Each structure stands twice: as structure tokens, then as C-alpha cells.
Amino acid sequence: MHFPVQEKQGFSVIALSGDVDMNHSPHARKAILSCLKKMQHVMVDLSSVDYIDSSGVASLVEGFQYARSNNLEFGLLSVSDTAMSILKLARLDKVFQIYPSLEARLENAR
Amino acid sequence: MHFPVQEKQGFSVIALSGDVDMNHSPHARKAILSCLKKMQHVMVDLSSVDYIDSSGVASLVEGFQYARSNNLEFGLLSVSDTAMSILKLARLDKVFQIYPSLEARLENAR
Amino acid sequence: MDCNNILVRLSFCSKASRLKLMRSVIKDAADIVGLNNEQADEVVLAVNEACMNVIQHSYLMNPDGQIEVEIAADEQALLFRIRDYAPAVDSASCCSRDLDEVRPGGLGVHFIQTLMDECGFLAQPEGGGNLFQMKKYIRQ
Amino acid sequence: MDCNNILVRLSFCSKASRLKLMRSVIKDAADIVGLNNEQADEVVLAVNEACMNVIQHSYLMNPDGQIEVEIAADEQALLFRIRDYAPAVDSASCCSRDLDEVRPGGLGVHFIQTLMDECGFLAQPEGGGNLFQMKKYIRQ
Ligand SMILES: Nc1ncnc2c1ncn2[C@@H]1O[C@H](COP(=O)(O)OP(=O)(O)O)[C@@H](O)[C@H]1O
Ligand SMILES: Nc1ncnc2c1ncn2[C@@H]1O[C@H](COP(=O)(O)OP(=O)(O)O)[C@@H](O)[C@H]1O
Numbered sequence: 001m002h003f004p005v006q007e008k009q010g011f012s013v014i015a016l017s018g019d020v021d022m023n024h025s026p027h028a029r030k031a032i033l034s035c036l037k038k039m040q041h042v043m044v045d046l047s048s049v050d051y052i053d054s055s056g057v058a059s060l061v062e063g064f065q066y067a068r069s070n071n072l073e074f075g076l077l078s079v080s081d082t083a084m085s086i087l088k089l090a091r092l093d094k095v096f097q098i099y100p101s102l103e104a105r106l107e108n109a110r
Numbered sequence: 111m112h113f114p115v116q117e118k119q120g121f122s123v124i125a126l127s128g129d130v131d132m133n134h135s136p137h138a139r140k141a142i143l144s145c146l147k148k149m150q151h152v153m154v155d156l157s158s159v160d161y162i163d164s165s166g167v168a169s170l171v172e173g174f175q176y177a178r179s180n181n182l183e184f185g186l187l188s189v190s191d192t193a194m195s196i197l198k199l200a201r202l203d204k205v206f207q208i209y210p211s212l213e214a215r216l217e218n219a220r
Numbered sequence: 221m222d223c224n225n226i227l228v229r230l231s232f233c234s235k236a237s238r239l240k241l242m243r244s245v246i247k248d249a250a251d252i253v254g255l256n257n258e259q260a261d262e263v264v265l266a267v268n269e270a271c272m273n274v275i276q277h278s279y280l281m282n283p284d285g286q287i288e289v290e291i292a293a294d295e296q297a298l299l300f301r302i303r304d305y306a307p308a309v310d311s312a313s314c315c316s317r318d319l320d321e322v323r324p325g326g327l328g329v330h331f332i333q334t335l336m337d338e339c340g341f342l343a344q345p346e347g348g349g350n351l352f353q354m355k356k357y358i359r360q
Numbered sequence: 361m362d363c364n365n366i367l368v369r370l371s372f373c374s375k376a377s378r379l380k381l382m383r384s385v386i387k388d389a390a391d392i393v394g395l396n397n398e399q400a401d402e403v404v405l406a407v408n409e410a411c412m413n414v415i416q417h418s419y420l421m422n423p424d425g426q427i428e429v430e431i432a433a434d435e436q437a438l439l440f441r442i443r444d445y446a447p448a449v450d451s452a453s454c455c456s457r458d459l460d461e462v463r464p465g466g467l468g469v470h471f472i473q474t475l476m477d478e479c480g481f482l483a484q485p486e487g488g489g490n491l492f493q494m495k496k497y498i499r500q
Contacts, residue, residue, distance in 0.1 A: 019380055021379055021380065021383075021408070022376035022379060022412050023376035023377050023379060023380070051383070051404075053405060053408050053412070054409055054412070054465075054467040054468050054471060055412065057464075057467060058464035058467070059464070061462060061463065061464040062464045064462070065462070065463070065464070085398075085401075086405065086471075089467075089471060090459065090467050090470075090471075091459045091460070092462070095462055129240055131236070131239055131240065131243075131268070132236035132239060132272050133236035133239060163265060163268050163269065163272065164269055164325075164327040164328050164331060165272065167324075167327060168324035168325050168327070169324070171322060171324040172324045174322070175322070175324070192261060196265065196331075199330075199331060199334060199335075200327050200330075200331075201319045201320070202322070205322055221371070221373060221426055223373035223375065223423055223424050226372070226373065227372070227378065227381060228370055228371070228372045228378060228381050228382070229370070229371040229372070230368055230369070230370055230385075231368070231369040231371070232366070232367070232368045232369070233361060233366065235363065238367065238368060240388065240392065241367060241385055241388050241389060241392065241431075242368070244384050244385060244387075244388040245370075245381055245384060245385055247384075248380065248381050248384040249381060252380065252381065284363050286361055291381075
């Protein structure tokens with residue numbers, strides 16, 4: 001499983017997809033942290049995620065924490081209903097910056 | 111599992127659906143034979159069938175045979191690709207009368 | 221259990237209502253090893269027919285029999301082993317019939333032989349019963 | 361095997377790559393007993409978390425452990441029993457943490473307790489290991 005990264009408008013947009021479960025979340029974690037370690041702002045696109053469990057959520061939390069301690073931006077894009085209900089369950093829906101799309105994030109900044 | 115029957119243009123149209131497998135094909139068989147036993151012409155609509163196995167095919171063959179010995183018409187409507195490949199495998203694709211729709215069967219008669 | 225190759229083992233009672241769950245695992249296993257949709261459907265149909273045969277012919281429709289399906293995979297093939305605990309089957313009697321004769325039934329063995337690349341009964345397992353194996357090659 | 365209530369038993373090795381197959385069975389079992397999509401997703405998530413805990417904490421990421429998941433159903437509930445063969449777990453240590461503290465990990469037990477109607481370890485089964493049971497009520 002490889003999660004592609006695209007540079008867009010000053011952000012590294014990481015597109016997670018499929019099942020971000022115990023099997024694949026190490027790859028998600030790696031993709032997220034390697035962008036942040038290059039001091040890039042990160043948006044994680046969840047639009048193609050079919051399933052995410054606590055290990056996938058943990059990768060997002062790690063990214064969030066690393067970004068916060070390094071003054072980088074970290075946000076989530078197009079969070080599906082399923083993913084959102086899991087973030088709510090983890091009480092993280094108010095912790096993460098969540099946008100419908102990258103455009104929405106850019107609008108926001110104006 | 112109940113398979114609905116509608117009277118249309120002189121045919122009993124029996125709509126099979128879901129998995130016509132060993133669990134549900136007895137119901138399909140019953141629906142088909144009970145129409146034929148009332149001396150009704152039968153069209154079996156397969157458009158909503160997700161899965162059919164040899165037991166489902168056997169129910170269709172029973173209907174076909176009963177109809178033939180009683181001078182009744184018996185045909186299949188909107189056979190999906192999956193169902194068609196199973197009929198081919200059983201070498202029944204040339205045995206059954208197969209129509210895209212009831213309308214196609216009626217056109218045919220003109 | 222051979223943890224490199226075995227994906228999962230299922231065990232369920234010889235009831236028609238249990239086959240749907242079994243099929244969904246087979247479908248997913250086929251997807252996971254990279255078979256395409258058509259091949260996955262073929263494998264699902266073949267394993268389903270083999271389990272139906274166990275229910276009908278090994279257990280004679282007795283719903284309390286136990287069926288075990290082991291799904292394994294290596295680079296070359298997806299492998300299924302279906303185990304029952306019924307009296308030993310005469311494998312010579314498990315043959316497909318002439319399909320030109322149109323009659324209900326008698327399609328299962330033909331489906332299995334056509335859809336799988338290899339199939340056959342293995343030596344009687346310890347503890348008795350029957351062990352039927354099927355292979356579908358993984359062609360890239 | 362109790363053929364009235366048990367839908368299927370799965371057995372697989374303690375590897376993350378096996379969880380997807382397991383989830384697909386749970387999803388189908390939930391559909392079959394009539395849970396709605398949201399409830400089915402909840403049940404899938406909870407059983408998945410319980411199996412992850414077995415892999416991480418019972419088997420300490422050793423991939424050769426065996427995990428058995430039994431799915432049963434009656435009119436009232438869908439029932440899951442997860443069995444491992446690892447040293448006995450101190451069930452008191454399996455507790456959820458304060459969620460106000462934002463940190464990775466420590467969500468599994470909270471997910472299970474929130475999403476299931478009943479859960480807990482049963483008495484140690486014959487042959488050792490751990491047996492964790494979860495119930496989801498079927499509300500019409
Ligand atoms: N598991 C089995 N145990 C005993 N006999 C079997 C088994 N599987 C198949 N057979 C034999 O092979 C024959 C052909 O099987 P099949 O092609 O599936 O058609 P059907 O099951 O409709 O008879 C069966 O009638 C039965 O005699
Ligand atoms: N199957 C298990 N065996 C042993 N300990 C367990 C098991 N499940 C949970 N635990 C304990 O409960 C704690 C909380 O588990 P959980 O909420 O899933 O978070 P995490 O697994 O991320 O630590 C674990 O850290 C572990 O100590």
C-alpha cells in the first residue's frame with residue numbers, strides 16, 4: 001500500500017485510501033511524518049478511505065502532535081461519514097482541523 | 111425470502127432477487143411451479159439477482175421442463191452477466207428463452 | 221497452523237443458511253490475492269458448490285454436521301480445503317454428467333472442475349471424514 | 361458446535377493482514393441478523409479492535425498466535441467470542457483512558473465499550489488462553 005503525496009498550494013496533500021487499518025496505518029503514519037519532517041504543512045485527504053480503525057486514528061493524532069510542536073499546519077480533508085463517526089467516538093472531531101476540501105481550507109485563510 | 115409475482119400481459123412475472131442459493135432456491139422453485147401449476151405462462155425476472163448457484167439453476171430447469179410438458183411458455187428476463195455466465199457454464203444459455211425485458215418478449219411475438 | 225500461507229479457516233454447520241457468510245470470505249480472499257472479479261466469482265461459485273455437495277451428499281441434509289473450509293495462498297495459487305466428518309465418500313461416484321441432457325441437478329461437479337485449475341479428494345484425514353482440495357492459479 | 365446459534369467460527373493467525381477477511385465476515389453476519397448499516401459498522405469496528413488487542417497485547421505482535429472468532433446469534437443479540445492461546449490477561453488492566461488527553465493509542469477499549477452493549481472476559485477456557493465476549497443487541 002502506497003499513499004500518494006501531492007504538493008498543492010503550499011501543502012503536502014496525502015491521499016489515504018482503502019482500509020487504513022492495523023495492516024496499512026504504518027504506511028499512513030510514515031507518509032504523514034515524512035512530510036512533516038521536511039517541514040511541510042500537511043492535509044490528509046480521507047475521501048477514498050473505506051475503513052479506519054484506532055490505529056489509523058493514532059497515525060493522524062501523531063501527525064497532529066508533531067505538527068503542533070513544530071508550528072506546522074495539519075488538517076483533514078473530505079472526511080467521510082464513517083471516518084467522522086470514528087473521530088467523534090475518539091472525541092477528536094473538535095481537535096483536528098477538518099475541511100470539506102483543500103479549496104475550503106484556502107477560502108478559509110482569506 | 112418471498113419472491114413477488116405480477117400478472118403482466120398474460121404472463122406471471124416472477125421477480126427473483128438477492129442470492130438464489132441453496133438457502134433460497136426452494137422458494138424460487140415453489141414460486142415458479144405454483145404459477146405453472148395454475149397453467150400460467152411464466153417469465154422469471156433475474157434483474158435483481160446478485161448470485162445464483164446450481165440449486166437456483168435447477169429451479170429454473172424444473173420450471174422449463176414443467177412448462178414444456180404442459181405446453182406453457184417459460185422464459186427468463188434481464189439475465190445479468192453473472193447469471194448468464196453460469197447458464198453458459200451449465201450449457202443452458204441456448205436452452206432457455208432469454209429476453210432483455212418483457213417488452214422485448216412481446217415485440218418478439220408480433 | 222501454517223501462518224505464512226493460511227489466510228483463514230472457517231468452520232460452520234451443514235446448513236444452507238451458512239453458505240452466504242462463507243461466500244463472502246471466499247470473495248474477499250480472492251480479491252486479496254489479486255484475482256480479478258470474474259475469477260473471484262468463479263472461485264466463490266466452485267467453493268459454494270463443494271460445500272453444497274458436503275451438505276447434500278456427505279451429511280445427507282443433516283444440519284448438525286461440521287464443515288471446515290481452509291483458505292490458503294501462495295504466489296502461484298489460491299487453495300481451498302473442505303473438510304467434513306461424514307463417512308468416507310467414494311470419489312469415483314463424484315463425477316459430472318452429460319450436460320446435453322437437460323435436467324435439474326448434476327451441475328456441481330462440472331462447475332467445480334471447469335472453474336478450478338485442480339481439484340480432488342485428498343487422503344482421509346486423521347479423525348475421519350473427507351478432505352476435498354481445490355486450487356485456482358493466480359495468473360498475473 | 362451449537363448449530364442453532366453459531367453462524368460461523370473463524371480461525372486465523374495473529375497478523376494484521378488477516379483482519380480484513382475477518383471484518384468482512386462480521387459485516388455480513390451483522391447484515392444477516394438484521395442490524396442496520398450503522399450498527400454493522402459499529403460491530404465491525406469493535407470486533408476489529410478486540411482482535412487488534414489480541415495481536416498487540418496478548419500475542420505481543422508475535423505473528424504465529426492463533427485467534428478464533430465465534431459469531432453466534434439469537435433473537436436478542438449478535439454475540440462474538442474471541443479466543444486466544446496467550447498467557448492469561450489481567451482484565452483489570454484493560455481499561456479505557458481519559459480521552460481529553462490527546463495522544464495516539466488507547467482508544468480500542470473505549471471503542472469496544474461504547475459500541476457494544478455488553479463485553480468482558482469470560483472464565484479462562486479449557487486449554488488456556490483468553491476468551492473475550494461481546495454482545496450487540498438486536499433492536500427491531
Ligand atoms: N461430498 C460428496 N459426498 C458424496 N458424494 C458426492 C459429493 N459430492 C458429489 N458427490 C456425488 O457426485 C454426484 C454429482 O454431484 P453434482 O455434480 O454436484 O450434482 P448433484 O449434487 O446435483 O447431484 C452427486 O450426485 C453425488 O453422488
Ligand atoms: N487482549 C489484551 N490482552 C492484554 N492486555 C490488553 C488486551 N486488550 C487490552 N489490553 C490492555 O488495555 C489497554 C488499553 O487498550 P486499548 O484501549 O485498546 O489501547 P491500546 O491498545 O492502544 O493501548 C492496553 O494498553 C493493554 O494494556
